[in-house]
Amino acid sequence: MTDTDFGDNTEFRPSFELLGKDRGTAARRGVLTLLHGDVQTPAFMPVGTLATVKAMTPEEVKELGAEIILGNTYHLYLRPGHELIGELGGLHKFMNWDRPILTDSGGYQVYSLADRRKIEEEGVTFQSHLDGSRHKLTPELVVEIQERLGSDVMMVLDECPPHPSTREYLEKSLALTNRWALRSLRARTRPELALFAIIQGGMDTELRLRAVRELTAHPFDGFALGGLSVGEGQKAMLETLDATTPHMPELKPRYLMGVGTPSDIVEAVARGVDMFDCVLPTRNARNGMFFTSQGNIAIKHASFTRDEDPPDRQCSCYTCSNYSRAYIRHLYKAGEILASRLITLHNLHHYQRLLSRIREAVEAGEYSRFVEEFRKSPETGKTT
Amino acid sequence: MTDTDFGDNTEFRPSFELLGKDRGTAARRGVLTLLHGDVQTPAFMPVGTLATVKAMTPEEVKELGAEIILGNTYHLYLRPGHELIGELGGLHKFMNWDRPILTDSGGYQVYSLADRRKIEEEGVTFQSHLDGSRHKLTPELVVEIQERLGSDVMMVLDECPPHPSTREYLEKSLALTNRWALRSLRARTRPELALFAIIQGGMDTELRLRAVRELTAHPFDGFALGGLSVGEGQKAMLETLDATTPHMPELKPRYLMGVGTPSDIVEAVARGVDMFDCVLPTRNARNGMFFTSQGNIAIKHASFTRDEDPPDRQCSCYTCSNYSRAYIRHLYKAGEILASRLITLHNLHHYQRLLSRIREAVEAGEYSRFVEEFRKSPETGKTT
Numbered sequence: 001m002t003d004t005d006f007g008d009n010t011e012f013r014p015s016f017e018l019l020g021k022d023r024g025t026a027a028r029r030g031v032l033t034l035l036h037g038d039v040q041t042p043a044f045m046p047v048g049t050l051a052t053v054k055a056m057t058p059e060e061v062k063e064l065g066a067e068i069i070l071g072n073t074y075h076l077y078l079r080p081g082h083e084l085i086g087e088l089g090g091l092h093k094f095m096n097w098d099r100p101i102l103t104d105s106g107g108y109q110v111y112s113l114a115d116r117r118k119i120e121e122e123g124v125t126f127q128s129h130l131d132g133s134r135h136k137l138t139p140e141l142v143v144e145i146q147e148r149l150g151s152d153v154m155m156v157l158d159e160c161p162p163h164p165s166t167r168e169y170l171e172k173s174l175a176l177t178n179r180w181a182l183r184s185l186r187a188r189t190r191p192e193l194a195l196f197a198i199i200q201g202g203m204d205t206e207l208r209l210r211a212v213r214e215l216t217a218h219p220f221d222g223f224a225l226g227g228l229s230v231g232e233g234q235k236a237m238l239e240t241l242d243a244t245t246p247h248m249p250e251l252k253p254r255y256l257m258g259v260g261t262p263s264d265i266v267e268a269v270a271r272g273v274d275m276f277d278c279v280l281p282t283r284n285a286r287n288g289m290f291f292t293s294q295g296n297i298a299i300k301h302a303s304f305t306r307d308e309d310p311p312d313r314q315c316s317c318y319t320c321s322n323y324s325r326a327y328i329r330h331l332y333k334a335g336e337i338l339a340s341r342l343i344t345l346h347n348l349h350h351y352q353r354l355l356s357r358i359r360e361a362v363e364a365g366e367y368s369r370f371v372e373e374f375r376k377s378p379e380t381g382k383t384t
Numbered sequence: 385m386t387d388t389d390f391g392d393n394t395e396f397r398p399s400f401e402l403l404g405k406d407r408g409t410a411a412r413r414g415v416l417t418l419l420h421g422d423v424q425t426p427a428f429m430p431v432g433t434l435a436t437v438k439a440m441t442p443e444e445v446k447e448l449g450a451e452i453i454l455g456n457t458y459h460l461y462l463r464p465g466h467e468l469i470g471e472l473g474g475l476h477k478f479m480n481w482d483r484p485i486l487t488d489s490g491g492y493q494v495y496s497l498a499d500r501r502k503i504e505e506e507g508v509t510f511q512s513h514l515d516g517s518r519h520k521l522t523p524e525l526v527v528e529i530q531e532r533l534g535s536d537v538m539m540v541l542d543e544c545p546p547h548p549s550t551r552e553y554l555e556k557s558l559a560l561t562n563r564w565a566l567r568s569l570r571a572r573t574r575p576e577l578a579l580f581a582i583i584q585g586g587m588d589t590e591l592r593l594r595a596v597r598e599l600t601a602h603p604f605d606g607f608a609l610g611g612l613s614v615g616e617g618q619k620a621m622l623e624t625l626d627a628t629t630p631h632m633p634e635l636k637p638r639y640l641m642g643v644g645t646p647s648d649i650v651e652a653v654a655r656g657v658d659m660f661d662c663v664l665p666t667r668n669a670r671n672g673m674f675f676t677s678q679g680n681i682a683i684k685h686a687s688f689t690r691d692e693d694p695p696d697r698q699c700s701c702y703t704c705s706n707y708s709r710a711y712i713r714h715l716y717k718a719g720e721i722l723a724s725r726l727i728t729l730h731n732l733h734h735y736q737r738l739l740s741r742i743r744e745a746v747e748a749g750e751y752s753r754f755v756e757e758f759r760k761s762p763e764t765g766k767t768t
Contacts, residue, residue: 055721080714337439
């Protein structure tokens with residue numbers, strides 16, 4: 001067995017370079033240099049929870065332009081286990097992906113377990129969603145797991161408070177999250193892998209700023225915004241960003257976790273966010289939903305039965321170049337795997353293309369106009 | 385809407401050329417020239433029941449070396465409907481496959497409906513397995529459907545008698561099947577599409593030969609052997625082939641329907657069969673089973689948990705070049721679509737590679753030795 005190759009990489013240090021700022025908004029262009037390569041920001045990370053971007057091969061994800069994908073520490077810890085992945089040479093080798101990987105800490109997943117988990121100072125005890133077995137994750141173990149996986153970007157264990165929460169709960173939770181973040185920093189043994197802290201604080205501006213103050217005083221490689229897109233609505237989320245990002249360090253990458261729709265991403269970039277991940281393009285694909293330049297379409301609708309058009313007439317992806325809505329509707333209704341493949345491919349292409357357009361607009365210093373036009377376009381529209 | 389393009393193809397006539405015969409067996413090398421291209425025989429046709437070879441894109445199926453695939457008339461008639469496919473330009477355009485397609489008539493599927501179908505002189509009345517709606521398929525309608533789909537090879541409607549059946553039943557059923565075959569021939573309006581008759585007769589040699597006599601007197605483009613691989617076992621199937629194929633016309637292609645395992649194919653080729661189709665490589669893939677040079681492996685087994693080897697060390701396919709058994713086992717157990725993709729890809733590669741080896745051995749006139757070696761090899765082996 002080949003063990004995780006710590007090889008000649010121990011001298012490497014992750015870095016972030018700010019290439020430029022937009023004139024009229026807080027949008028930024030940057031490049032994040034990680035152990036497995038560079039990531040141009042703003043960037044969207046396709047979600048590969050269980051060591052696969054669902055329905056895609058790694059080559060397809062690359063061809064779509066993704067420079068980084070996301071894995072999930074909680075899920076991989078339970079199945080197949082970080083020890084096994086480590087023995088087999090690490091997550092990159094295991095899944096045949098040679099570009100950067102960010103691993104979510106699992107805090108959010110544990111939070112989703114609701115009454116099957118208990119949060120204490122030392123860490124969080126929970127029952128597996130798979131077999132009910134008991135486990136305890138501590139900040140130190142979560143770093144250890146991610147180092148074993150060989151993640152280019154590791155996330156600290158945090159508590160993601162439910163929305164809404166009382167001020168008292170939020171404050172207590174935040175203090176714990178921040179103590180955990182510092183324990184994570186101390187636990188790290190592989191400085192060639194980036195470690196990001198997570199800023200919590202719910203919709204409470206004062207707490208968000210407290211988190212920024214407390215965490216940015218320490219040498220994290222980047223800062224994530226957690227606890228957003230948890231049901232608060234886009235308006236509240238953007239207000240929280242408005243209040244928070246201006247106080248975050250300019251020379252560190254900013255990652256808005258689990259967000260979002262194309263509109264969420266366009267708006268968050270205008271507020272200075274650099275990185276995104278979201279299951280929408282992949283999960284909605286498996287539910288038959290296309291993101292298109294004309295808004296979203298649910299392919300199951302009877303109106304597409306005889307529709308010879310491609311899903312998106314303005315799209316150049318493999319799916320739109322070769323298949324009609326009528327055919328994909330047929331595949332979807334018959335439960336064919338090819339439906340999931342074709343729609344996922346298109347949706348990820350749509351997201352990567354959006355991010356590429358965003359980067360161009362920011363580079364040109366014309367992001368205000370881009371946002372304005374986007375807000376008026378059918379791309380923000382409702383599902384057909 | 386573009387209608388099925390009957391275009392400039394009306395002058396085309398399908399043909400079969402016998403390129404050579406093996407010295408020690410009845411194996412043959414041939415080439416079947418169809419409207420959408422040539423098919424080197426012996427050939428294996430991946431099954432694409434519902435206008436998709438499950439989990440694959442057409443490009444992948446091509447790259448694996450398939451020169452023809454199979455669709456299913458009964459299934460496509462019910463969903464999405466031959467009228468719709470015709471309106472959209474025919475089956476090839478609908479599914480983005482530009483090589484030949486053979487469509488199974490649906491006789492076997494209707495036979496599987498058991499008590500939900502009634503067979504009469506005119507045709508078969510049945511209830512849809514999807515919504516219970518009532519339908520009647522006649523030999524004429526089945527040809528019409530396939531002409532509308534634009535199948536390169538159309539199959540006549542037949543009755544596939546259950547195994548075992550009484551001699552009386554078999555005889556009556558065979559007479560009906562043969563009358564239906566002649567009605568199909570008369571109903572054809574597109575001679576550029578091949579029409580194959582189906583030889584039935586159960587395990588009764590006399591009836592099989594009667595079918596051969598009655599059907600080969602008419603200008604069908606090829607002859608299929610139906611009603612085999614229905615539970616009679618390999619021995620009985622091969623005995624039936626031994627008794628039948630020597631009496632079939634040498635200059636027409638012979639197609640053994642729904643067969644089979646690698647061993648079935650190797651043995652049937654030795655008895656003069658040219659064409660095969662089977663769901664095994666694709667269906668078993670979705671159930672986690674690899675066909676390999678060392679026999680079959682069920683990837684879910686715990687013994688593969690930490691197995692760094694590719695599924696088949698002797699295989700050069702994409703799956704075996706890039707992934708470990710441990711990774712694919714993980715994907716399979718997690719229910720990931722990529723597991724179905726990777727295993728299907730390998731299994732179809734394994735089948736196409738087998739047929740390619742078979743063709744080479746027949747060309748070299750050394751098929752006896754090939755069969756002998758195959759019988760001793762682990763390829764014929766049981767599932768690990």
